[in-house]
Every structure is written in C-alpha cells, then in structure tokens.
Amino acid sequence: MEVATKSKSTKVARNFEMSGFGRAIFKKRLFSFLKNLFRYLFIIGMSYVLLYPVLFLISNAFRDKVDLLDPSVVWIPKHFSIESFKLANEILGYAQSIKNTLIILIPSVIIQTFICMMVGYGFARFRFKEREILFGILLFTIIVPMQTIIVPLYVKFRHFDFFYFGRLIGLFTGKPLTVNLLDTPWTFYLLNTFGMGIRSSLYIFIFRQFFRNMPTELEEAAKIDGCGPFSTFLRVMVPNATGAIITVLLFTIVWHWNDYYLSAMFFTDNLPLSVMLTILNERMNLLNNLVNANDIYLLRSSVLEAGCLLVILPLIVIYIIGQRYFTESIERTGIVG
Amino acid sequence: MSFSGAFKKVFRKRRLTLREKEAMYGRLFILPWLIGLVYFFIIPFITAVYYTFTKIRIGDSGLEFTFVGFENYLYAFTKDPNYIRTLTSSIGSMLYQVPVVVFFSMFVAYVLRDEFKGRTFARTIFFFPVIIASGVVITILKENVMGDVSQAASSTTLFRVENIRMILINSGVPMWLGQFIVNTISQLFDLTWRSGVQILLLMAALHNIPKSFYEAAVIEGATEWEKFWKITFPMVSPTLLVAVIYSIIDYFTDYGNQVMRMVVTQLNNGRFEYSTTIAIVYFAIIMVIILIVNRVIGRRVVYLT
Numbered sequence: 001m002e003v004a005t006k007s008k009s010t011k012v013a014r015n016f017e018m019s020g021f022g023r024a025i026f027k028k029r030l031f032s033f034l035k036n037l038f039r040y041l042f043i044i045g046m047s048y049v050l051l052y053p054v055l056f057l058i059s060n061a062f063r064d065k066v067d068l069l070d071p072s073v074v075w076i077p078k079h080f081s082i083e084s085f086k087l088a089n090e091i092l093g094y095a096q097s098i099k100n101t102l103i104i105l106i107p108s109v110i111i112q113t114f115i116c117m118m119v120g121y122g123f124a125r126f127r128f129k130e131r132e133i134l135f136g137i138l139l140f141t142i143i144v145p146m147q148t149i150i151v152p153l154y155v156k157f158r159h160f161d162f163f164y165f166g167r168l169i170g171l172f173t174g175k176p177l178t179v180n181l182l183d184t185p186w187t188f189y190l191l192n193t194f195g196m197g198i199r200s201s202l203y204i205f206i207f208r209q210f211f212r213n214m215p216t217e218l219e220e221a222a223k224i225d226g227c228g229p230f231s232t233f234l235r236v237m238v239p240n241a242t243g244a245i246i247t248v249l250l251f252t253i254v255w256h257w258n259d260y261y262l263s264a265m266f267f268t269d270n271l272p273l274s275v276m277l278t279i280l281n282e283r284m285n286l287l288n289n290l291v292n293a294n295d296i297y298l299l300r301s302s303v304l305e306a307g308c309l310l311v312i313l314p315l316i317v318i319y320i321i322g323q324r325y326f327t328e329s330i331e332r333t334g335i336v337g
Numbered sequence: 338m339s340f341s342g343a344f345k346k347v348f349r350k351r352r353l354t355l356r357e358k359e360a361m362y363g364r365l366f367i368l369p370w371l372i373g374l375v376y377f378f379i380i381p382f383i384t385a386v387y388y389t390f391t392k393i394r395i396g397d398s399g400l401e402f403t404f405v406g407f408e409n410y411l412y413a414f415t416k417d418p419n420y421i422r423t424l425t426s427s428i429g430s431m432l433y434q435v436p437v438v439v440f441f442s443m444f445v446a447y448v449l450r451d452e453f454k455g456r457t458f459a460r461t462i463f464f465f466p467v468i469i470a471s472g473v474v475i476t477i478l479k480e481n482v483m484g485d486v487s488q489a490a491s492s493t494t495l496f497r498v499e500n501i502r503m504i505l506i507n508s509g510v511p512m513w514l515g516q517f518i519v520n521t522i523s524q525l526f527d528l529t530w531r532s533g534v535q536i537l538l539l540m541a542a543l544h545n546i547p548k549s550f551y552e553a554a555v556i557e558g559a560t561e562w563e564k565f566w567k568i569t570f571p572m573v574s575p576t577l578l579v580a581v582i583y584s585i586i587d588y589f590t591d592y593g594n595q596v597m598r599m600v601v602t603q604l605n606n607g608r609f610e611y612s613t614t615i616a617i618v619y620f621a622i623i624m625v626i627i628l629i630v631n632r633v634i635g636r637r638v639v640y641l642t
Contacts, residue, residue, distance in 0.1 A: 126363025194373025
C-alpha cells in the first residue's frame with residue numbers, strides 16, 4: 001500500500017517536472033535567484049565605493065603622529081589619538097562657526113521651503129495667461145549658474161536700496177538711501193524670501209510637480225467649507241504635502257550647509273563652517289603656538305580629514321534621523337518631469 | 338453726466354469673474370518669486386552682460402566703468418591661452434560623462450526598485466552622495482583619497498587603473514574602447530558620487546509606473562527584457578530627459594569644473610569684467626547644448642497624458 005502511494009507521488013512529481021509549467025517555475029526561480037545574487041553583489045560593491053572615503057577619513061583622522069609614518073598601519077590605527085580633531089576644532093572655531101552657519105541656515109531653510117511651496121502651488125493650481133511663459137523662465141533660472149550674476153549681486157547687496165525705493169528717495173534728498181547688507185545674513189534671507197535662494201527654482205519645480213498630482217476634490221471640499229485660496233493652501237495643502245516638504249527640507253539643509261561659494265562672496269567675517277573648511281589648509285600655519293613646525297607638516301592631511309569629518313558629522317546625524325521619512329517620501333512625491 | 342457719475346464709472350469696483358479671480362490669486366501666489374526674478378535675477382543678469390563690455394577699475398568713488406566694446410570677448414577667444422583649451426576639454430569630457438552618469442543612475446534605480454532584504458540599508462548608502470558631494474568636503478576627499486597613491490599606504494588605493502589597462506590591452510580590446518573603459522573606471526568615484534539626485538529622480542519615476550501595466554504584460558507572456566524596453570523605459574523617458582539635463586547642468590556648474598575654477602580665480606584676482614565674460618560665454622554654450630539635447634531626446638520621449 002505504502003509503496004503504491006510512494007510510486008504514485010514520484011510519478012506525479014516527475015510528470016510535474018516534465019511539464020512546461022514546472023520548467024517555467026524552475027526557470028523563474030533560477031532567474032530570481034541570479035537576479036538577487038547579482039543585486040547583492042552589486043550593492044556590496046557599491047557600498048564599498050561609497051563608504052570607502054568616509055571610512056578612510058575616520059581611519060586617518062584618529063591616527064596618532066607615530067602611525068602616520070608607520071607603513072604597517074593600513075586601516076586601524078595602532079595609537080588612537082584625537083589630536084587632529086582638537087587642532088581642526090581650534091582652526092575651524094567649531095562652535096562659533098556652527099553658530100554662524102545656523103544663523104544663516106535655520107531662517108533661510110524655513111523661508112525658502114515655505115516660499116517655494118507657495119510659488120509651486122501658484123504655478124500648479126491656478127490658470128492665468130502668462131503662467132506658461134513664466135514657468136519657462138523658471139526653468140531657465142535653474143540652468144543659469146549663480147556665477148554669471150554674482151558680481152552685480154555683490155554690488156547690489158553692497159549698496160542695497162530696498163527695491164529701488166532708496167533711489168526714489170534719493171531723487172528728492174539728493175543722496176540715495178542704501179545699506180550695506182554684506183556680512184549680514186540678510187543677503188540670504190532676502191534671496192530666499194523672493195524665491196532666488198540656492199536652488200530655489202528646483203524646489204519650486206518639485207513642489208509644482210507634487211501639487212499637480214493632488215486630487216482637486218481637496219480644494220473643492222475646502223471651498224465649500226468656506227476657505228479662501230490662502231487658507232485652503234495653509235490648512236489643506238500644506239498638511240498634505242509632508243512628503244514633498246521633507247524631501248525639500250533635506251535638500252535645502254544640505255545645500256545651505258555645504259554652500260561655500262555664496263557665503264565666501266558675501267561674508268568676510270563671521271564665516272560659516274563650510275567657508276572655514278576651505279581656508280583650513282591655509283590657516284594650518286597658525287598652529288605654530290600649539291605644535292611644532294615638523295608636526296604641522298606631518299599632521300596636515302590628518303587635520304584636514306578631521307575637519308571634513310567635523311563638518312559633515314551634523315549632516316550625517318540629521319540624515320540618519322530623517323532618512324526613513326526621506327526615502328519613504330520619495331516614492332510618494334512624484335518628482336517626475 | 339455729472340462729474341461724480343463719470344468718477345463712479347471709471348473707479349467703480351468691478352466684480353471679477355471667477356476666472357479673473359483665479360488668475361489674480363495665482364499671480365498673488367507667485368508674486369514673491371516674480372519680484373525676486375526681476376530684482377535679483379533679470380536686472381543683475383543684464384548688468385552682468387553690460388559689465389562684459391566694460392573695463393572695471395576700483396577708483397576713489399567705488400567701481401568705475403569704461404566702455405570697451407568687445408575687447409573682453411576678443412581677449413577670451415584670441416589672447417587667453419587657457420580659456421579655449423579648458424572650454425573644449427570640459428565639453429569633451431561632458432560628452433561621455435553625462436551618458437555614463439545617467440546610465441549608472443538608471444541602473445541603480447532599477448536595482449533598488451523591488452522589495453528585498455536590506456533595501457533600506459542600500460538606499461541609505463546610495464543617497465549618501467547627496468549629503469556629501471555638494472560641498473567642499475568632496476573636493477578634499479577627492480584630493481586626499483584619490484590622490485594619495487604615492488603615500489605609503491598604497492594598498493588602500495581604490496582602483497589600480499594601470500593593472501586594468503594592461504589586462505585590457507593584453508586581451509585585445511581596441512585602444513579607444515580600452516581607453517574609454519579605463520577613463521570611466523578611473524572616474525568611477527566621481528561618477529557614483531555625482532549621481533545621487535538622478536537616482537532619486539529615476540526611483541520616483543519607477544514607482545509611478547502603474548503596476549497594472551506589468552500585470553498585463555505578464556499575461557501576454559512578456560519576458561523581463563521586453564518588460565524593461567516596452568514598459569519601463571518609455572514610461573521613465575520624461576524623467577530620463579530631466580536626469581540628462583540635470584546631469585549636464587550639474588557637470589558644468591560643479592565647483593571642480595575647470596572653467597568654473599577659472600571664473601572663480603579671475604574673480605578673486607579682481608578681474609570682475611573678465612570673469613563675467615567667460616562665465617557668460619560659458620553659460621551661453623551650456624544653453625545651446627541643452628537646447629540641442631532637449632530637441633534630440635525630447636522627440637523620443639513618451640508622454641502618457
């Protein structure tokens with residue numbers, strides 16, 4: 001009896017294997033196995049490429065002077081030392097520089113995100129004659145690099161005249177009313193308020209794409225409940241745009257934090273962290289009173305690497321905290337041309 | 338008609354139609370941007386173009402401008418020994434770097450699309466470049482990590498390009514192809530670090546393709562290969578165009594770009610007008626390239642709606 005069933009089951013199995021269906025399943029399994037294998041190999045390889053520089057920084061920054069000359073030290077230092085960090089901190093003026101950065105960054109990021117959202121909404125949800133042409137100009141501003149207009153902008157902020165009101169007053173008093181805004185965070189605040197901050201056009205574009213995909217019923221419902229366009233925007237659209245907001249917030253924070261071109265143009269003292277990092281190498285000689293000249297030569301790259309780590313550390317912390325929201329929101333933002 | 342009647346007729350508060358109201362609110366929403374556009378972009382841009390026709394001196398009463406015509410442009414194209422050379426080499430390397438960046442980001446986005454174990458980890462790592470690559474850090478990283486071949490710890494060098502070149506030549510690969518592969522590999526670091534935003538864009542696009550398309554294709558008996566070329570590729574083609582254009586802009590406006598460096602150096606040397614001149618010529622060339630690319634690729638792009 002048992003023998004019979006067994007032979008029967010193997011027969012069924014054999015039949016199953018022989019049939020095209022079974023072969024198809026086998027093929028599919030093999031394919032997905034190979035696909036997964038390949039995918040993991042690729043990801044592991046890429047992780048190496050992408051993490052390598054950071055690991056390299058960490059490994060070098062923590063080395064003691066002795067290890068810098070020792071060729072047998074490859075990755076893990078034999079003598080740990082945070083001297084490089086101390087020195088980098090000294091030159092960067094870490095605490096003060098972070099404060100300078102944040103004074104520019106926090107208001108800028110908030111203003112920029114809000115204004116870009118507003119403008120993006122205006123482009124996405126209202127019809128008016130000149131909309132398409134203005135949107136074309138918006139795309140044009142993404143393409144024009146800041147470097148082409150930096151000199152006139154510099155002059156503008158050097159003699160800031162409140163959108164020509166200052167000059168208008170000048171017609172009557174003989175002396176135009178201008179203010180020097182250089183070295184104040186107002187340069188950034190103003191640019192951001194009027195949608196011309198770092199990559200503002202790109203964010204407007206992202207928000208416009210996002211709002212275009214929102215269902216119109218939301219607005220209609222709000223209208224019936226008695227909301228005007230502005231309260232609809234504030235009370236219905238903004239709370240529903242969390243995905244896009246998080247994406248843009250992350251970008252704005254990163255790009256403001258890393259910006260050094262504009263900051264270096266507009267600031268001569270109270271320098272933000274990223275600008276300090278660019279002059280770290282030159283300022284290395286100021287360490288004369290802390291370490292002797294030979295050691296400076298030895299420590300140069302190590303201090304530079306410690307400086308890099310100090311600069312990106314806050315960003316990495318923010319990213320690790322916000323990473324989940326960020327990657328999830330990407331799927332729902334629909335930032336698609 | 339009395340005077341007050343005429344007054345009323347002219348200044349009567351006209352009730353706006355629904356359409357006009359909508360248009361008005363739309364304009365109100367974009368107003369801040371519009372002011373900024375004129376005040377912080379268009380006027381400075383025109384001023385910048387004016388600068389290129391002048392010679393700027395720092396006099397007693399601030400900057401002094403003297404009109405010199407096309408002198409700055411002539412200088413850039415006929416006298417400056419570096420400008421043309423840097424410009425052409427910059428455009429030349431763009432021609433192969435951008436396709437590689439876009440292809441690579443498409444590939445990564447495709448690999449990261451499906452659910453699999455460790456997907457979150459993989460994404461975290463692949464978005465890493467977005468965090469770091471836009472600042473000074475990347476410049477220092479490039480110099481220190483990639484340039485430290487001569488240092489004692491040469492075993493940590495990322496890629497041994499010379500070895501790869503030898504292998505390729507020995508295996509009979511044509512020289513130009515071998516050179517292309519070697520160039521790409523030697524810049525792999527650069528390429529991967531430059532594709533963060535593109536990966537992001539393409540991933541969003543991949544997620545927006547309706548699942549039903551694939552289901553229908555499977556019922557019709559399509560293979561993975563067919564699914565990719567008949568569904569995925571056409572569906573992401575608008576984003577691919579955006580990614581291509583973004584890569585071009587990103588490549589040209591990168592601070593590490595040689596022309597960009599020239600612009601900054603000239604500016605730091607106080608030659609404002611010359612710096613602006615080369616920047617504007619450069620920008621005009623980028624614009625032309627982008628228009629051509631847009632025309633060529635734009636024709637093949639598939640829009641669903």
